[in-house]
Amino acid sequence: xxxxxxxxxxxxxxxxxxxxxxxxxxxxxxxxxxxxxxxxxxxxxxxxxxxxxxxxxxxxxxxxxxxxxxxxxxxxxxxxxxxxxxxxxxxxxxxxxxxxxxxxxxxxxxxxxxxxxxxxxxxxxxxxxxxxxxxxxxxxxxxxxxxxxxxxxxxxxxxxxxxxxxxxxxxxxxxxxxxxxxxxxxxxxxxxxxxxxxxxxxxxxxxxxxxxxxxxxxxxxxxxxxxxxxxxxxxxxxxxxxxxxxxxxxxxxxxxxxxxxxxxxxxxxxxxxxxxxxxxxxxxxxxxxxxxxxxxxxxxxxxxxxxxxxxxxxxxxxxxxxxxxxxxxxxxxxxxxxxxxxxxxxxxxxxxxxxxxxxxxxxxxxxxxxxxxxxxxxxxxxxxxxxxxxxxxxxxxxxxxxxxxxxxxxxx
Numbered sequence: 001x002x003x004x005x006x007x008x009x010x011x012x013x014x015x016x017x018x019x020x021x022x023x024x025x026x027x028x029x030x031x032x033x034x035x036x037x038x039x040x041x042x043x044x045x046x047x048x049x050x051x052x053x054x055x056x057x058x059x060x061x062x063x064x065x066x067x068x069x070x071x072x073x074x075x076x077x078x079x080x081x082x083x084x085x086x087x088x089x090x091x092x093x094x095x096x097x098x099x100x101x102x103x104x105x106x107x108x109x110x111x112x113x114x115x116x117x118x119x120x121x122x123x124x125x126x127x128x129x130x131x132x133x134x135x136x137x138x139x140x141x142x143x144x145x146x147x148x149x150x151x152x153x154x155x156x157x158x159x160x161x162x163x164x165x166x167x168x169x170x171x172x173x174x175x176x177x178x179x180x181x182x183x184x185x186x187x188x189x190x191x192x193x194x195x196x197x198x199x200x201x202x203x204x205x206x207x208x209x210x211x212x213x214x215x216x217x218x219x220x221x222x223x224x225x226x227x228x229x230x231x232x233x234x235x236x237x238x239x240x241x242x243x244x245x246x247x248x249x250x251x252x253x254x255x256x257x258x259x260x261x262x263x264x265x266x267x268x269x270x271x272x273x274x275x276x277x278x279x280x281x282x283x284x285x286x287x288x289x290x291x292x293x294x295x296x297x298x299x300x301x302x303x304x305x306x307x308x309x310x311x312x313x314x315x316x317x318x319x320x321x322x323x324x325x326x327x328x329x330x331x332x333x334x335x336x337x338x339x340x341x342x343x344x345x346x347x348x349x350x351x352x353x354x355x356x357x358x359x360x361x362x363x364x365x366x367x368x369x370x371x372x373x374x375x376x377x378x379x380x381x382x383x384x385x386x387x388x389x390x391x392x393x394x395x396x397x398x399x400x401x402x403x404x405x406x407x408x409x410x411x412x
Contacts, residue, residue, distance in 0.1 A: 021136070032064065033066065035061060035206065038150045039361055042325060042328050044360070045299065048196070054309060055203075059405045060144075066135050068134075072097045077138050100113045104192075111156050115159045147367055156202065172409070175223070181206055183199070186198075198218065200216060209406070230403070231375070237370055238401065239369075241400075242367065242368065244395075252338070277304045280301070312324075322357025325357030325372060329360055343369050345388055346389075350369070
């Protein structure tokens with residue numbers, strides 16, 4: 001049987017998370033805010049290399065009901081994000097903002113507590129910065145955790161939107177302010193949660209537009225919205241959660257980022273995004289070992305593939321991007337070495353079942369793949385991928401349809 005992730009309607013989610021807040025904290029929240037997960041169409045591991053990527057917001061969202069406090073205490077509750085350890089009730093986290101610092105907050109709570117910490121730093125010595133106080137928060141999410149679909153960024157951004165609103169900062173009112181909020185969330189994830197992500201996920205959660213993919217230039221974080229009308233083209237994006245859990249704090253992600261920094265030092269570059277594709281081969285010849293050469297080759301060719309997909313979307317030739325998705329997956333498998341057996345089986349089974357293209361998406365080492373399929377064939381492709389997992393002995397995957405959706409906002 002094929003398993004699909006449900007999408008919570010905003011009205012039902014608001015009612016559910018508000019009721020849970022009332023029960024948990026004995027009072028009513030100031031409001032409810034939501035931010036989406038994301039799937040990256042193409043452009044993997046290039047955000048921290050100052051390249052361009054092409055994410056879109058998912059209809060699946062993380063919701064937070066939040067009420068400010070008059071002290072420095074944060075109390076957070078979620079029965080959806082915890083990972084049972086057998087050492088007590090980890091659906092709760094409570095602490096003082098005065099104690100939040102790198103390495104001091106573990107697990108999912110770091111994505112909550114890190115946001116006010118980073119927001120206060122961003123606001124500096126202003127009165128708004130001094131006004132960052134504690135809060136109570138209840139969390140409800142339909143973004144699959146550990147799936148490579150940015151459940152962490154969705155949580156950070158929902159909290160950031162709630163604090164922006166309750167503090168009266170007004171940053172969410174325009175794109176420039178949302179870019180500032182995204183930067184706050186990146187710092188929270190890097191410094192408090194300890195995940196060395198590059199900024200694509202938070203930009204997608206806060207700056208995407210319904211019906212569009214977000215062309216994000218990670219040199220300066222400027223954006224361009226590219227229309228992505230899948231329905232008009234008779235297409236759908238199928239997301240395949242392999243349920244091979246991944247984590248961005250286990251060292252593998254960081255080691256790839258460190259290799260890119262090392263290569264930049266050897267090549268005299270500020271970032272790999274500064275290396276034109278025409279100069280790739282001479283640059284590779286200057287690197288001392290094959291592993292570094294592979295890492296650099298992926299980044300430079302992936303940035304070029306993003307440019308090609310951009311041009312195809314501009315020309316209204318969405319159906320032709322499939323081969324570029326396939327090439328991206330091969331590069332991530334062969335050169336960047338961040339795929340895994342489950343991701344490879346998912347992509348190959350989708351292609352065999354008729355998908356126009358398929359690739360892993362997200363950080364890798366597990367997580368999800370995305371496939372471009374004909375409308376009406378999605379259920380068949382999902383069933384064939386499920387069958388392939390069964391034959392291989394893997395845990396059954398789960399699926400969702402990636403409709404380009406709206407960014408985070410207040411919803412209740």
